[in-house]
Amino acid sequence: MQIIVMYKILTTQQILRLGFSHEDIRRARSCCVRRLSRGVYSVRHICDRDRHRALWASIEEGAHSEFTEYGDIRDEIEELDAAVMARCEVRFQKQGMVDARSDATPQSATSAQSSAAPPPPEVFSHISAALIHGLPVAYPVTHQVEVVRPGTNRRFKSIHVRGGTIPKNHRLKVRGTEMTTLERTLIDVARTYNPDISVSMLDSALRRGLTTMEKIFTTLSQCFESRNTKKVHLALDLADARRESPAESIAAVRFFQHGINGLVPQVEFDAASLHSRLRVDFCHKAARLIIEIDGIGKLYLGSGVPRDELERERRREQWFRDRDWRVVRISWKELFKETKFEEIKRILMKVR
Template sequence: MHLYLATDKLYRLGFTKDEIRRAERCCLSRIARGRYVATSVCDDPRHYAIWSALSEDDVNALALRGNMRDDVDRLRLLIRARAEKINAASGRNRVTKGREVFSHLSAALIHGLDPSYPATSRVEVLRPNVSRKYRYLHVRNREVPVDQKAVIGMYSATTLERTLIDVARDYDLDLAVPLIDEAIRDGRTSKSRLGDQLLLCPEIRGAGAARQAIDLSDSRREAPSESIAAVRFFEHGIGGFEPQVEFIDESGRMLARVDFCNVDAKVIVEVDGIEKYFVDDDVRGNIAKEKARESALEARGYRVIRLTYGQLFQSQPFAHILNTVAARLRQR
């Protein structure tokens, strides 16, 4: 999280224009015209007014995570800044209200979806007869039917289905499929509803890519990393893997549930990272459990291949999986 501040708020806190400029070299970052974000708690007593109204819990929430989620949080702030600007301008009749709608990843964030990675740093909107990129804004020239628009709080955005379709049109499968999986898994939409809405979109361009993303979606996957792995299977021509396969022991209890399993080749693919071992701070215990679980699966004749998140964006691990599957099928 970041602390978001508009210029008028800083003025009310007693800051002058010069003081705001000085604060930009310290603890403030300008994200748009008249919009700032406080990026740290500084030691300058002149900036105390920024933090004095915050509780201790609020201050703790401002810490940056040091990973790609910081980029997503920053994009959320840019979306909010754009919404405030459009709403204020609409009240002065300078912008026709409803002509511009948030779309693509901006709309996905407004709908509460979680992108697998930050593919853009720009706010994305649709507006008829305008197509242009700015530093913080990407405007696409598209007409949106009334029934594909939604009002969510202060935001005018494309509906959930239209949002997912637009992402699938203009972004790679490894971004679109995880979002579709998440929405279907949460019961917020379905493949059939997405297919129906795709037919109602005025644009033809990108319809094939959107259809491909819908076809590849599967709500059984439990995390974006698993959805990306499934996309890589498709891209590398790797077939036969089913998600979330359960193994039962002789007493009828569940021995393991694995991310992907090719039963014919007896190959299991698990997608994880070292962070999974820190869930309850018992690192050694969790690693020991994973090794015991893996040994039990190997005793049943399965080959277990583990992928980290970083390996999902490399070709070699999937070439290895493809070769392993082919070799084991030949041995049967």
């Protein structure tokens, strides 16, 4: 596995080595660079100042991505993702300094010991490990980087240290950074957070073929921790690789919580008159009910939705209604309310 560093992460020392001064860094922060933490920065975007090219050249070349700002709750997840990647990068550089100095001559190595102490052992875990693995976080649940270290639990402003020990076979080491394996990460998230967070990750990992249920259950059987094991089993029972977005996963969890059964995900219809096959998010054939879930992206698109896309969606829904199907749309906000789920329950109660 490789850590995918989406954003260009730079330390103060790296920027200085590129020929910038501290004053240049302050100016860049009002342009194309953002400060993540003390001495650590990420590049926001490509700017029009050729002087800054050395900072964002890798974005122009496609090696890194621009720092996306949505103007909604997704920005909190992006902020955390960048903070995790920054910590990974800093630890990698510190370890590199230690390795380089340990290869020096005995005399110079002795004089450098005090200034080249290795970073304390820690394992990225939970939401932080999920972000490194590229798993979706349905909505913000923490602003802190999460790591496991031997000892006791401690919370700081930007980091949550969970005291404990992760078995060696539940850890990965990439670029000098240790993290929990994908399977252990999924289990830890399911043990700690709400099912809609863990199920959306499980659905994504299973759909993309990153793991299997067998591997997850094997890892679960090896865990020392027994706390909230029933919660983990519930998330595994609710997981389904057919779902295609976190919003659909949240909806499935809400169906379970409201006692709604019989809704099958990702059902296809042959719509000859529209010259296409229509796939719906959820279908209850006995009730002739279609459920469509609008993810958070659609909530914030507003007038930016192309007119032809709106028309295509209207024709699609009309095709179902012409054939006596009922279509219920659930927006992102409605996933966290009761109204639509009570409506669905009333519809299903009429089915004999």
